[in-house]
Amino acid sequence: MKTVIETKNLVRKFGEAQTQVTALSNVSTHIEEGEFTAIIGPSGSGKTTLLQLIGGLDEPDSGDVFLSGTNIANMSGKQLSDFRRDHIGFIFQSYNLIPVLSAEENIEYIMLLQGVDEKDRKTRVQEMLALVGLEGLGDRRPSQLSGGQQQRVAVARAMASKPDIILADEPTANLDSTTGIALLDMMRELNAQMNMTFVFSTHDQKIMDRADRLIHLEDGVIQLDEICSS
Amino acid sequence: MLSLKLAWRNLFRNTRRTLLTCMLITSSLVVIILVDGIMLGMIDVMVGGITKTLEGEAQVNQKGFRENFEPELFLNDPDAITAALASDERVAGHAPRVIIGGMIASPYNTTGGLVYGVDALSELRVSRLEEATYEGEYLTGAKREILLGKLMGELLEVSLGDRIIITAAKVDTGEITQELFRVTGFFEFGPEEMDQSLAFINLSAAQPLLGMDGHVHQIAVQFVDPEDAKNKTLPTLTRLNQGNVEALGWLDLQPSIGGIIEMSSYASAIVGAVLFILTSLGVINSMFMSIYERIYEFGVAKAIGTTPRQIIALVLFEAFFLALMACAIGVLLGYLASSYFESNGIPMGRMEMSGVLLDGNLHTEVRAYQFVAFPIYVTLLTVAAAIYPAVFASRIVPSQALQRVL
Numbered sequence: 140m141k142t143v144i145e146t147k148n149l150v151r152k153f154g155e156a157q158t159q160v161t162a163l164s165n166v167s168t169h170i171e172e173g174e175f176t177a178i179i180g181p182s183g184s185g186k187t188t189l190l191q192l193i194g195g196l197d198e199p200d201s202g203d204v205f206l207s208g209t210n211i212a213n214m215s216g217k218q219l220s221d222f223r224r225d226h227i228g229f230i231f232q233s234y235n236l237i238p239v240l241s242a243e244e245n246i247e248y249i250m251l252l253q254g255v256d257e258k259d260r261k262t263r264v265q266e267m268l269a270l271v272g273l274e275g276l277g278d279r280r281p282s283q284l285s286g287g288q289q290q291r292v293a294v295a296r297a298m299a300s301k302p303d304i305i306l307a308d309e310p311t312a313n314l315d316s317t318t319g320i321a322l323l324d325m326m327r328e329l330n331a332q333m334n335m336t337f338v339f340s341t342h343d344q345k346i347m348d349r350a351d352r353l354i355h356l357e358d359g360v361i362q363l364d365e366i367c368s369s
Numbered sequence: 370m371l372s373l374k375l376a377w378r379n380l381f382r383n384t385r386r387t388l389l390t391c392m393l394i395t396s397s398l399v400v401i402i403l404v405d406g407i408m409l410g411m412i413d414v415m416v417g418g419i420t421k422t423l424e425g426e427a428q429v430n431q432k433g434f435r436e437n438f439e440p441e442l443f444l445n446d447p448d449a450i451t452a453a454l455a456s457d458e459r460v461a462g463h464a465p466r467v468i469i470g471g472m473i474a475s476p477y478n479t480t481g482g483l484v485y486g487v488d489a490l491s492e493l494r495v496s497r498l499e500e501a502t503y504e505g506e507y508l509t510g511a512k513r514e515i516l517l518g519k520l521m522g523e524l525l526e527v528s529l530g531d532r533i534i535i536t537a538a539k540v541d542t543g544e545i546t547q548e549l550f551r552v553t554g555f556f557e558f559g560p561e562e563m564d565q566s567l568a569f570i571n572l573s574a575a576q577p578l579l580g581m582d583g584h585v586h587q588i589a590v591q592f593v594d595p596e597d598a599k600n601k602t603l604p605t606l607t608r609l610n611q612g613n614v615e616a617l618g619w620l621d622l623q624p625s626i627g628g629i630i631e632m633s634s635y636a637s638a639i640v641g642a643v644l645f646i647l648t649s650l651g652v653i654n655s656m657f658m659s660i661y662e663r664i665y666e667f668g669v670a671k672a673i674g675t676t677p678r679q680i681i682a683l684v685l686f687e688a689f690f691l692a693l694m695a696c697a698i699g700v701l702l703g704y705l706a707s708s709y710f711e712s713n714g715i716p717m718g719r720m721e722m723s724g725v726l727l728d729g730n731l732h733t734e735v736r737a738y739q740f741v742a743f744p745i746y747v748t749l750l751t752v753a754a755a756i757y758p759a760v761f762a763s764r765i766v767p768s769q770a771l772q773r774v775l
Contacts, residue, residue, distance in 0.1 A: 196672055197768040217676060224674020231771065235669050239378035244371060251371050252674050296673070 140171040142205075143304050143336050144193055149202035151188050151359075162188040164359040165202070170304070170352075173334040175327060177346050180356035187308065189356065190340040194227050194306045195219045207303050224252050228297030230307040235293050236281040242268070242292045243277035249300045267295035271325060287318035294326060304336040311343050323349055372679070376686035380694075383659065390655040391695045397644040398699030398747050399706060402740070404640050406707045406733030407715065408633045413734060416595075419626060420619050422558050423496045423567075425464070425589030426598035429454075429609055429616045434586055438483065440469050440540045443584040450588055450609060457605050461593045462494025465585040467575040471537035473517075473568055475525035482521060482566040484535055486575020495589045498556060498569060505529045505554030512574050515550035518564035519557040527552050535570070539580035548578045590616075641746075648747075649754035656688060656758035667762055668770025677763035684762050688755030689748065696744035703743075707735045 149166040152159055162185045170176055178186040191197040192204055195211045203212045211222055229235075236245045243264050250260045268277050271291040281289050290310055297305045307326075311319035327349050329335050339346050347353060355363035380387045420426045428435075429450055434442040444450060447465055454463040467486035472479060489508035492498055498516070499507040508514050515533050517525070527533065533550045550570060557564055576582050590605075597603050598618040609616035620627045660667070667680060714730025 191768045194672070196771070220671065220674050220676045223672065229669075229672050231669060231672075237375065237666060237670070239382060240371075240375060244374070248371060248375075249673050252676075252679070300674075 140173065142169050143172050143174075143207060144168075144170040144338070145205040146189075146193065147203045147205075149189070149192055149204065150200045151185075151192060151197070152200050162359050163192070163199070166356075166359070166361055167202075168354060168361060168364065170336065170338060172303075172336055173330065174351050175330045175337050175349065176352045176354065177339040177341050177350040178354045178356060179341060179347060180362075184356040185359040186340040186356050188359075190306055190308055190338070193338065194229060195223050224249065224300065226303045228300060228302035228305040230290065230293045230297050230305060230310045232309045233286070233289075233313040236289055236296075238281050241278050241280055242273060242284065242288075242295075245281070245292055246277075246296045246299050249296055253300060263299055267299050270298070270329065271295045285318070286314050287322055290314065290322050291325065294322070294329070298329065298333075298335065304338060307337060307339045309341055309343070310339070311341075311345060316345070319343070319345055372683060373686060376683055377690050379659070379663075379683075379687050380690055383662070386655055386658065387691065390651060390691060391698065393651040394648055394692060394695030394747060394751060395699040395702065397648040398696060398743060399703045400644055401637075401641050401743050401747075402699075402703035402707055403710070403733065405637050405739055405743070406710065406735060407731065408637050409734035409736065410711075410732050412630050412633055414731065415626060415629065416619070418559075419623055420591070420595070420598065421497055422501075423498070423563070423589075424619060424622060425495050426592050426595060427590040427606060427616060427618045428622055429588040429590070429614060430586065432613045432615045435622070438468055438470055438586075440538070440579065440581075440586070443467075443540065443581055443586045444588070444614065445584070447583075447585045447588065450614070453609065454588065454590060454605070459592055459594065459597050459603070459605050460590055462491065462591045464488060464491035464495040464589045465572060466587040466589060467572060467579060467581065467584075468586045469537050469575070469579055471535050473521070473525065474534045474536065475527045475531060477526040478524060480521060480524050480566075482568055484537070484575070485567065485569045486572045486579075487569055488572045495591050497558065501556040501558050502554045503557050505552070507554060508569065508571055510571055510573065511553075512571065513550045514553040514571055514574075516554045516556050516569040517552055518567050519555050520561060520565040521568065522552070522555045524565070529553065529555075533568075535568075535578070537579060540584075541580040544580075546578060546580075548574070550574075645747075645750050649750060652688065652691070652751050652754040653758060656684065656755050657761070659687070660684070660758055660762045664765060664770050667765045668767045671765060672767040672771065680763040680765075681756075681759040684759035685752055685755055688752045688759075692748040692751035695751070696747055699747070700740050700744055704735070704740060707733050707739070711735050 147167050149163050151163040152161050154160050166189060178189055180186050188197065192199050195214065199212055203210050206226060211219065214222060237248065240248060246264045246267050247260050250263060264277065268274055271294050273288060273291055276284065276288065284292065311322060314322060323345055326337060330337055339350070350367055353365050353367060354361060429444065431442040431444055433439065451463065451465065454460045465488055469484050470481065471484050473482050487508070489510050502516060508516065517527070529552055531552045533552060534547055535550060536545060536547045538544065539546050592598055599620055601618065606616040606618060670680065710733040714732045717731045
């Protein structure tokens, strides 16, 4: 299998002098194409920091992050923006859609940034909406959609740019149990059908139950890296 | 297109704030339009006060005459000048004048003053003398007619029909000469200095009195297009500027008024600048509030690949649309307000400024550029004011903006 993400000796510290906290300490791991991986651990364990570093949202103090073979740790702001746009899909906990744009426009937005022509954008938007089961709801604004539907739009937006990997931070945290399960099952299906790589940062047992692999983080160190049989 | 749509819709996420900011920009635009209209109206009154009252839009004199009104500095060949002016299509009217300083005495009092010998008919097209004659009759051409300024009449304690003796020195011999006149009317131009020191007699009476038959000191001119008077290269005037004759427009005749007009435009610019600064601060504040409310959203936008330049463009588009809305309303309100004051005037009371009387209502002037140039300036400055907040938004660090959730 192709390695999508590889981290080497990642170190990230916050604060200065006596108040300095080591969020990640020499974290080295790799994620293969098509994996459905969950980074788990208690609050403050460093899972958020690891997800940010993998996504190019933060820079490590030392170490490297390779995404599809490209080291993103030393990229400039503009290079990182372009790289995130073309290679990484993000799903955040909540409120991650642009409220003044409709569901269709939210999905279209990222393709607009990529410079995809209008006809292709419109076609792909409809494909994505169908994929996440929201046909006919494309003209609704986020405030007119339920929490679960909003997260489905977020998944559709993340996938619209055809990224190498989707990073999801607590995507079910603000959803009720039934909606959360439905969303996860949908993502698991997309993972299975399209071989899309998903990496979650989560406390949610429902995600852990569906993951192929669990990376246990504690005090910024990987304590356990287990392959699950589902 | 989606970016424009996004910027437009963002404006209405907090309608109240957008409206308040819009009102601030609109108010500034309306005030700038009104101030400019008032300044133009005031300049118009001042220029009109000078050029229409007595001076004319241009004058032909012998060089040096205007400094001290030396009687011997008269025009040697007024007929040639008059003929040139009469044949010029740009000239609406011209009036020859004899001007002499003399003693003006009534049976009860005596005062010094300037006596103008004028051609009654020609003067109608050049000055306001007939209009300003509020009591008695305007000049008819009869030999002993004299019009006195209101204040001079009060000083000399005369009424219509009373005798006036003018004492002056003859130009040709220097002899002291006297002539009797009867008060046929009183005029009031407004400025105290004019109403206290001027008297008008017929040219046909003035020339023999002063021993200058066929000669005049001055020819006042009015143009068909008043703008011609500002043109220093106007052939009408340059052709006459030969030898010891000088033909000047009112800007050269009254350089102090030119200075006041220039100062008025500075005053407009200062008012505009102060308003623009205040408006800019309001826009900056509003844009920052809007950005602070959307920090998380900007974090998400940057996380998914929006570049800093695209964020800057978004914020600037928002400012641009805000300015467009404000200017559309501002142009409408500015036009309504300015048109109203153009028709009805602004009550200013009675005041004298640089020898010009401003009396009654001041009428603003509505000009097309006020509704084109000013909105463009306001729009550009609003967008410029949004640059700082836009750059701030572009520098939002996604990991910090998302910190609460990620």
